[in-house]
Amino acid sequence: MRRRKILEGAVEATLFAAALLSVVTVVFITAFLFQRGSPLFEKVPVLEFLFSSRWEPTAENPGYGILSFILGSFLVTGLALLIAVPAGLAVGIYLAELSDGRSARFIRSAVELLAGIPSVVYGLFGIAVISAVSRTLFGGSGYGALSAAMILAIMTLPTIISVTEVSLRAIPRELKEGSLALGATHWQTITRVLVPAARSGILAGVILGMGRAIGETMAVLMVGGNAPIMPSGLNGMVRTLTMNIITDMSYATGDHLTSLFATGMVLFAFILVLNLVVQLALKKSISDLEGKSGE
Amino acid sequence: MKRIVIATLALVAAAGAYAQYSGSYTFGGSTTVAPIAYAAIERFQKENPGLKISYEAVGSGGGLKALLAGQISLSGSSADFSADQLKGAVATPIALDGLSVIVNKKGTGIKNISMEDLARIYHGDVTNWKQLGGANAPIVVVNRDESSGTYAAFWELVCQKPFGKAIAYTKNAIVTKENGEVAVKVLATPGAIGYVGMAFAQEVIKAGGLELSIDKVMPTTANVVAKKYPISRYLYIVTKSQPVEGTVEKAFIDYILSPMGQAIVKSADYIPLPKK
Numbered sequence: 046m047r048r049r050k051i052l053e054g055a056v057e058a059t060l061f062a063a064a065l066l067s068v069v070t071v072v073f074i075t076a077f078l079f080q081r082g083s084p085l086f087e088k089v090p091v092l093e094f095l096f097s098s099r100w101e102p103t104a105e106n107p108g109y110g111i112l113s114f115i116l117g118s119f120l121v122t123g124l125a126l127l128i129a130v131p132a133g134l135a136v137g138i139y140l141a142e143l144s145d146g147r148s149a150r151f152i153r154s155a156v157e158l159l160a161g162i163p164s165v166v167y168g169l170f171g172i173a174v175i176s177a178v179s180r181t182l183f184g185g186s187g188y189g190a191l192s193a194a195m196i197l198a199i200m201t202l203p204t205i206i207s208v209t210e211v212s213l214r215a216i217p218r219e220l221k222e223g224s225l226a227l228g229a230t231h232w233q234t235i236t237r238v239l240v241p242a243a244r245s246g247i248l249a250g251v252i253l254g255m256g257r258a259i260g261e262t263m264a265v266l267m268v269g270g271n272a273p274i275m276p277s278g279l280n281g282m283v284r285t286l287t288m289n290i291i292t293d294m295s296y297a298t299g300d301h302l303t304s305l306f307a308t309g310m311v312l313f314a315f316i317l318v319l320n321l322v323v324q325l326a327l328k329k330s331i332s333d334l335e336g337k338s339g340e
Numbered sequence: 341m342k343r344i345v346i347a348t349l350a351l352v353a354a355a356g357a358y359a360q361y362s363g364s365y366t367f368g369g370s371t372t373v374a375p376i377a378y379a380a381i382e383r384f385q386k387e388n389p390g391l392k393i394s395y396e397a398v399g400s401g402g403g404l405k406a407l408l409a410g411q412i413s414l415s416g417s418s419a420d421f422s423a424d425q426l427k428g429a430v431a432t433p434i435a436l437d438g439l440s441v442i443v444n445k446k447g448t449g450i451k452n453i454s455m456e457d458l459a460r461i462y463h464g465d466v467t468n469w470k471q472l473g474g475a476n477a478p479i480v481v482v483n484r485d486e487s488s489g490t491y492a493a494f495w496e497l498v499c500q501k502p503f504g505k506a507i508a509y510t511k512n513a514i515v516t517k518e519n520g521e522v523a524v525k526v527l528a529t530p531g532a533i534g535y536v537g538m539a540f541a542q543e544v545i546k547a548g549g550l551e552l553s554i555d556k557v558m559p560t561t562a563n564v565v566a567k568k569y570p571i572s573r574y575l576y577i578v579t580k581s582q583p584v585e586g587t588v589e590k591a592f593i594d595y596i597l598s599p600m601g602q603a604i605v606k607s608a609d610y611i612p613l614p615k616k
Contacts, residue, residue: 101486102486103486104506104507105506172524172525172528173528176528176529177528180529180530186478186480186514186529186531186532187528187529188480188514188525188529266517270514270515271485271514271515271516272511272512272513272514272515273486273511273515274511274512282512282514284515291517292485292515292517293485293486295517296485
């Protein structure tokens, strides 16, 4: 009996240590990033770093302005969501409500496969197919914001689809049954009852996808054009925060290197905000459901 | 007799190669030579455990200045210094650096380009192939990233004359990280132009790209060696006097000129010296 208690205690301690490890890792990464990045602001004012678009780190009079990369990240991510959200919602609703078992299984495994494709493969696909498609449809060189957004849209689809489906399925049965019993059609039930009830969960999925899109590097690097300029339109070339870090990392030294860590800090801040929003949305979605089923 | 002489020479050479050097040395100079120097120093130190060499990449001019002032004992250079500038120092060629200009066959319509037009493309003054007598299609400029040595070399060799020393490439260019990426982007994009290390251009041609001649001269090793092909230059190691047998500097130069050293040259994307 005692032995069992000791064993249980040991297992508990091990698991706790493992859990602690991830916390410690996050703390270390954050501390390291800020320790390496913040010295930049002794030389370059924060406002200039964030709101200047002059990025010439190796010039005689170096410029460290990342505004065009911040806007590039937002532009590409925004466009990607514009494509991915309607498509993802549609597929999620289809899977949760309209499909029969067989087609759902088939689509679900295809979506899972989509989620498992390495981003560099998406990039290759982008160079071979998407940049050509974008060049034919929208002109330009084919390397730009639109191509990057198309790739990111495909990459964020799995997240949005599965979270939408799960959120819809999590809605208490009574809600759907009640709506149908009141004489609403299936479609009315979906648009007026189910989707609104699942909105917080769906929102969380969209924001999770957004997090993936804003942090994605390899695929956008291969089709974005990577010119360090203000994005000049949908088919204009774009460089995002992640692309900026990876492009200069291999050679950068001194302040230039520090500025890349500072770019990382900005990216980190964006992701942090997105994560907080996701958690709030999920909390709300849970309390919504509890509130509704309790009524 | 001849055989004995050769055998003796070989022995002396072998003894030289196996002599152990020690102490601390500071070399410096060209950033273009730096990748060769770093790799060679690393291997050279492994063979001579008591030896510590550092290479400060301060540029060819800075390196020569430090050498003449006696601050360093060996400098790397990508500039072809005149005797006046060398002030008695000796420059030994160690490698060639040549760049090929490649284009996509579609949407360009030219096979030759003048240095001037090439500079104007990369400065952003010419944006349509029609202006150069080619197809009526926009020029898609593919450039390297700011910190690449090739990026600086291309400016120096092509654009510096008309547009001055400070790098001012057009910003409206696709930025790529490697020779390979330049090749992929040029091959996939109609109207695209890019530049790669000469050794790499063969891969591009095999994959269906086109290598331009510059002022009607094709980028071949022979043309580079004959100094006919303009986008090329020798890389040198400069010593204050004729390198003396038995010094670390001499041994280091010999190492870079050896097959092992020339292999380093090749893996750093430069052209090994032609075999005599």
